[in-house]
Amino acid sequence: DTAVSQTPKYLVTQMGNDKSIKCEQNLGHDTMYWYKQDSKKFLKIMFSYNNKELIINETVPNRFSPKSPDKAHLNLHINSLELGDSAVYFCASSNQQGANSPLHFGNGTRLTVT
Amino acid sequence: SQQGEEDPQALSIQEGENATMNCSYKTSINNLQWYRQNSGRGLVHLILIRSNEREKHSGRLRVTLDTSKKSSSLLITASRAADTASYFCADPGTSYGKLTFGQGTILTVHP
Numbered sequence: 001d002t003a004v005s006q007t008p009k010y011l012v013t014q015m016g017n018d019k020s021i022k023c024e025q026n027l028g029h030d031t032m033y034w035y036k037q038d039s040k041k042f043l044k045i046m047f048s049y050n051n052k053e054l055i056i057n058e059t060v061p062n063r064f065s066p067k068s069p070d071k072a073h074l075n076l077h078i079n080s081l082e083l084g085d086s087a088v089y090f091c092a093s094s095n096q097q098g099a100n101s102p103l104h105f106g107n108g109t110r111l112t113v114t
Numbered sequence: 115s116q117q118g119e120e121d122p123q124a125l126s127i128q129e130g131e132n133a134t135m136n137c138s139y140k141t142s143i144n145n146l147q148w149y150r151q152n153s154g155r156g157l158v159h160l161i162l163i164r165s166n167e168r169e170k171h172s173g174r175l176r177v178t179l180d181t182s183k184k185s186s187s188l189l190i191t192a193s194r195a196a197d198t199a200s201y202f203c204a205d206p207g208t209s210y211g212k213l214t215f216g217q218g219t220i221l222t223v224h225p
Contacts, residue, residue: 004156035215041200043157043215056212090156100145100206103213105156 003027006091006106013081014114021076021109023091031055032074033092033103034066043090049074081113120203120219128224133190135219137203138183144206146179146186147213151200160188160201195225 006023013019025032033056034046048056052068063079074091088108094101121136139146145164149157163170163179163186170177176189190197200218 040217041151042217043202045212045214048212058212092156100162102147102159102162103149103157103204104159107154107156 004091004093004104004106006089006109008109009107010110010112012112012114015081015083017081018077018079019081019111020078021089021091021111023074023076023106025072025091025093025104027093027095027104029093029095029104030071031094031096031101032068032071033094034074034076035090035092035105037088037090037108039087046089047074047076078111081111083113086111086113120201120216122219123217124220124222126222126224127193129193129195131193131223133193133197133221133223135188135201135221137186137188137216139186139203139205140184141205143181146177147204148175148177148186148188149202149204149215151202151218153199157202190221193221193223195223197221198223 004025031050033048035043036046037043045058046060047066049068051071065077068074088110090108091106092103094103119138145162147162148160150160151157161172161177163177174191179186200220202215202218204213204215
């Protein structure tokens with residue numbers, strides 16, 4: 001199926017650990033994103049990559065490091081996890097850079113930091 | 115309020131009724147988008163309305179845009195229990211490539 005898929009779906013870890021979330025899209029899109037959704041469902045952009053190049057970095061702590069090995073993949077590595085990092089992280093992709101193309105979202109990774 | 119703020123925050127209706135959700139935004143836009151999120155899932159794009167359009171239809175969905183009031187509305191007609199979800203508006207504002215989402219309207223449709 002054509003989709004944006006991210007793994008894992010659930011991630012429970014302790015403070016101070018380092019973890020990664022992987023995202024892949026087979027839609028042939030050039031642009032990929034990471035969004036964070038908090039407990040109040042507020043969705044905020046973290047990063048945007050266009051064809052492996054970082055386009056948007058929304059003042060995210062440098063403990064968060066995105067990596068795009070190719071335009072179909074955008075992974076998110078988080079160092080020294082903190083309680084406040086608990087949230088649902090969504091990967092998304094779009095056909096074009098810019099805001100005229102709809103976003104296609106993955107089903108999210110629920111991160112719980114204890 | 116944030117870009118793309120929805121109103122009401124929650125809406126509870128009976129199957130068959132219409133549901134109207136409103137969205138306000140702050141800056142100039144070239145389009146406004148509406149998304150649906152089912153519980154535990156990612157957002158799904160519903161409809162995009164361009165700034166030069168006033169109304170757009172897609173099946174049971176009707177979206178209006180009033181750029182003078184910086185507002186948009188999403189109407190779902192003849193609602194079904196399966197329409198139960200959170201609905202978000204999103205606008206690109208003035209930042210190229212960055213969609214900003216509102217906090218969403220939680221719609222519950224009772225069978």
